[in-house]
Amino acid sequence: MKKRGSGxxxxxxxxxxxxGIGDMGSQAxxxxxxxxxxxxxxxxxxxxxxxxTAYGNSxxxxxxxxxxxxxxxxxxxxxxxxxxxxxxxxxxxxxSDERVQFEKVSEYKEKLLQVVxxxxxxxxxxxxxxxxxxxxxxxxxxxxxxxxxxKNCLGGIEWSEWPPELRDRTQESMAQYRDRLSEDITxxxxxxxxxxxxxxxxxxxxxxxxxxxxxDIPIYVNYDSSDVWSHPEIFSLDEQKRPVNVAGVPxxxxxxxxxxxxxxxxxxxxxxxxxxxxxxQRVTHNLSMFSIIRLDHFRGFVGYWQVHASExxxxxxxxxxxxxxxxxxxxxKHIPENTIIAEDLxxxxxxxxxxxxxxxxxGMKVLLxxxxxxxxxxxxxxxxxxxNCVIYxxxxxxxxxxxxxxxxxxxxxxxxxxxxxxxxTNENTIHSDIMxxxxxxxxxxxxxxxxxxxxxxxxxxxxxxxxxxxxxEWRLKPGxxxxxxxxxxxxxxxxxxxxxxxx
Numbered sequence: 352m353k354k355r356g357s358g359x360x361x362x363x364x365x366x367x368x369x370x371g372i373g374d375m376g377s378q379a380x381x382x383x384x385x386x387x388x389x390x391x392x393x394x395x396x397x398x399x400x401x402x403x404t405a406y407g408n409s410x411x412x413x414x415x416x417x418x419x420x421x422x423x424x425x426x427x428x429x430x431x432x433x434x435x436x437x438x439x440x441x442x443x444x445x446x447s448d449e450r451v452q453f454e455k456v457s458e459y460k461e462k463l464l465q466v467v468x469x470x471x472x473x474x475x476x477x478x479x480x481x482x483x484x485x486x487x488x489x490x491x492x493x494x495x496x497x498x499x500x501x502k503n504c505l506g507g508i509e510w511s512e513w514p515p516e517l518r519d520r521t522q523e524s525m526a527q528y529r530d531r532l533s534e535d536i537t538x539x540x541x542x543x544x545x546x547x548x549x550x551x552x553x554x555x556x557x558x559x560x561x562x563x564x565x566x567d568i569p570i571y572v573n574y575d576s577s578d579v580w581s582h583p584e585i586f587s588l589d590e591q592k593r594p595v596n597v598a599g600v601p602x603x604x605x606x607x608x609x610x611x612x613x614x615x616x617x618x619x620x621x622x623x624x625x626x627x628x629x630x631x632q633r634v635t636h637n638l639s640m641f642s643i644i645r646l647d648h649f650r651g652f653v654g655y656w657q658v659h660a661s662e663x664x665x666x667x668x669x670x671x672x673x674x675x676x677x678x679x680x681x682x683x684k685h686i687p688e689n690t691i692i693a694e695d696l697x698x699x700x701x702x703x704x705x706x707x708x709x710x711x712x713x714g715m716k717v718l719l720x721x722x723x724x725x726x727x728x729x730x731x732x733x734x735x736x737x738x739n740c741v742i743y744x745x746x747x748x749x750x751x752x753x754x755x756x757x758x759x760x761x762x763x764x765x766x767x768x769x770x771x772x773x774x775x776t777n778e779n780t781i782h783s784d785i786m787x788x789x790x791x792x793x794x795x796x797x798x799x800x801x802x803x804x805x806x807x808x809x810x811x812x813x814x815x816x817x818x819x820x821x822x823x824e825w826r827l828k829p830g831x832x833x834x835x836x837x838x839x840x841x842x843x844x845x846x847x848x849x850x851x852x853x854x
Contacts, residue, residue, distance in 0.1 A: 352643065352689055352713060352741070352796050357849040358393025358565070359386060360747065361801040362410070362813070363423050364451055367829045371446030371456040375549040376425030380556050385832045387560035389840040390850035394557065395565035395798050397747060399423065399550070399640070407819040408453045411569045411647070414499065414576045416633055417491040419546035422453075422460050428549050435467050450824040467545070468538045475541060484544045490632065491577075492540055498577035500535035501528055510580045511592050518592055520581070550640065561851050565692070565798075566641030568633065570648040571598050571614035578629075579615060585622050585629055586615040587657070596657040599665035603698060609656070609665030610817065616657045619673045627678055631685050638686055649693035649712075650703045652678065675706045683710065692741055696720075716742045716794060718785050719755050722768050732771075733792045742794040744785050744803045747813040751802045754809025756781040782806040790847040797849060804840060805831060 366373025366382060373379070386394055398410040401420050406412035410420070429435045441462045446452060475481055485492060498510070505513060516524035529536065557564055572578045574594055579586050587596040594615040602609040622630065637644050646652070653675040658668035693707050695714040707714055721731035729735065736742060744752050750759060757778050760768075768784075769775050776784045782803050789797045802811045802825070814822045844850050 352692075355795055355847075355849045356392030356851060357790060357797040357799070357844055358391045358395055358562075359801055359804065360395040360743070360798050361827065362397040362747070362823075363399070364410075364823065365801070365813075365826050367448065367827055368425075369443060369446070370426055371459065372422055372451045372453075373826065374423050374425040375553045376427045379425075379553055382832065383553075383557050383560050383562055385837055386562050387851070389837045390844040391562065391840070392849075392851040393563050393565050393643075393796065393798065395645075396567065398567050398569060402453070402823075404453055404457065406573070408451075408823045409814075410567075410823065412573055414502075414573060415491070415495045416572050416576070416578050417488075417636055418495050418543055418577075419550060421464060421542045421546060422456055423549075424460065424464070424542070424545055425549055426463060428552070429463075429467060429545070432548070434545070435463075435470055439466055439470065441466060447826075448828055449826055451826060453824070464542050464545075465538075468541055471541065472534075472537065475537065480548075481541065481544050484547065485540055488543075488547075491636070492543060494581035495577040496536045496539040496543070497525070497529060497532070498580055499539050500532040503535065504528075504532060509575045518580075554640065563642035564640075565643045565645060566637055567645045567647060568637055570646065570651045571612065571616075574613065574615050582629055585618055585625075587618060588615060594660040597660050598651070599656055599658050599668065600697070601656050601668060602666055609668070611658060611662065611665040613660075616655060616671070617673075619678075623674055623677060627681050630678070631682060634682060635685060638690055643690050643692060645692040645694055647694045649695050649707075649714075650697070650699055653703045653706055654700070675702075676709070679706065679710050696746075711739060713739045713741050713796070715746075716740050716792075717745060717749065718743065718789055719745045719749050719752065722760075722764055722771065724763075724767075726767060726771065733788050736792045736794045738793055738795050740794045741796040741798060742789045742792045743798050743800070744782075744789050745800055747800070748816050750809050750812050751800070751807050752782040752785045753778055753803075753806055754812060758809055779806070787843060790843050790849060801827060801832075804836065 361382070363373045363375065363379065366378045368374050368376060368378050383394065398413070399419050400410060400413035401415055401418050402408045402410055402413065402422065426440055430437055441459065444455070444459065446455065501513065501517060502510065511518060517528065554564065583592055587594060589595050596616050597612065598614045598616050599611040600609050634644065652673055654670050654672050656665065656668045657671050658665050691712050693712040693714050695703065695707065696717065716731050716736055718731060721729050723729060726732055745755070749755065756765070772784055786799055786803060789799060811825050813825055
């Protein structure tokens with residue numbers, strides 16, 4: 352990311368497909384073609400981990416930090432790979448092409464994967480590629496597949512409510528359930544094999560077109576996850592394996608009570624004693640999937656806000672220090688340089704800047720934050736940018752540019768933007784004007800959410816933080832990534848020196 356380049360933020364779920372949700376099939380490859388032909392260098396996505404309707408289908412709330420989301424498996428690639436015939440596909444119902452109907456999609460994909468498993472299960476003991484995948488990924492796959500199988504067997508209850516011998520992972524109980532649920536475990540492993548086979552194929556296609564994928568790692572993991580169950584020693588838990596201290600952020604301008612996320616915080620002293628092995632595995636696993644990763648809530652690696660699990664809000668918490676220098680010194684011995692973006696939005700202290708500077712991690716600049724009455728000194732304003740940063744018009748958590756302009760700005764804010772631009776703007780041109788500011792920035796990398804490229808309003812935003820329903824659902828309609836949109840993007844990319852040059 353030391354050279355000028357640009358890309359588009361679009362999650363896989365938002366791609367078109369006839370199966371109700373974007374997947375790793377032909378439409379993903381067509382989007383890669385769109386990016387390549389528009390001179391782009393990057394495709395940024397959200398986490399690919401398992402989602403759950405109980406957590407609002409957020410890709411940032413998962414039962415595993417390592418497993419892939421089976422909803423993203425492409426039925427057409429299953430047919431191409433010979434795992435199933437077209438005649439074996441379950442009947443495809445009516446799906447919306449504008450929103451992901453997660454419950455309906457989940458029902459279909461689970462039915463599909465059950466059929467795929469039944470068609471292939473007898474061959475799995477002799478399937479060399481599958482067996483190799485299981486062996487190479489056993490360090491997370493064994494615990495994940497057992498965890499999910501037990502959870503399904505016990506009606507989905509939280510793992511702290513399991514029988515104590517299962518909760519505490521006694522050897523006898525683990526062996527008993529591995530035997531009892533062997534078929535369920537194999538089915539989960541096979542689904543993961545399919546996911547990663549399809550993903551690797553898509554990643555290779557991206558590489559062939561000169562497109563680098565930017566992935567995303569949430570700093571914390573869900574309490575009710577295979578990660579906490581299998582590694583309780585690295586999390587703040589009591590003797591009954593329940594959370595003691597949980598993560599959040601303190602009260603600020605945006606919330607009088609702060610944000611209480613509820614994820615157990617890490618025991619950084621225990622992680623340090625292990626040489627940070629779990630985190631190193633997590634980061635290297637993600638870098639096997641992506642070219643670059645964004646570390647979400649980066650400031651939590653330096654200092655984090657912890658709240659006792661009994662609290663109802665994040666008000667009564669305290670700051671704790673993490674061994675950031677030692678952690679990143681250790682981590683960087685295991686990964687290539689220039690592969691981390693620090694999500695440094697919000698109130699950031701000097702110790703966080705010091706870590707970012709020491710390791711040359713680029714931070715994020717979001718143009719939607721730039722145009723307050725402090726505009727001349729605002730670090731998000733284009734004239735204050737530095738090369739080693741990533742400029743965004745907005746992120747998945749923000750309104751779209753058009754929705755922001757129409758619904759969140761005062762007349763004074765709008766006038767200030769027009770003054771900054773040097774010409775009058777309006778709700779029909781604002782997305783192009785702000786995108787142009789991002790592209791002309793000195794920042795090495797510019798990322799544009801697809802909704803802003805298309806000039807869509809607030810109805811099409813991806814997420815509204817602290818909202819549990821109705822988000823993460825937006826989908827790109829077939830034909831929206833048109834030739835005119837592509838050519839317009841290419842023109843802007845070229846004129847501002849960001850066009851990808853294939854060797």
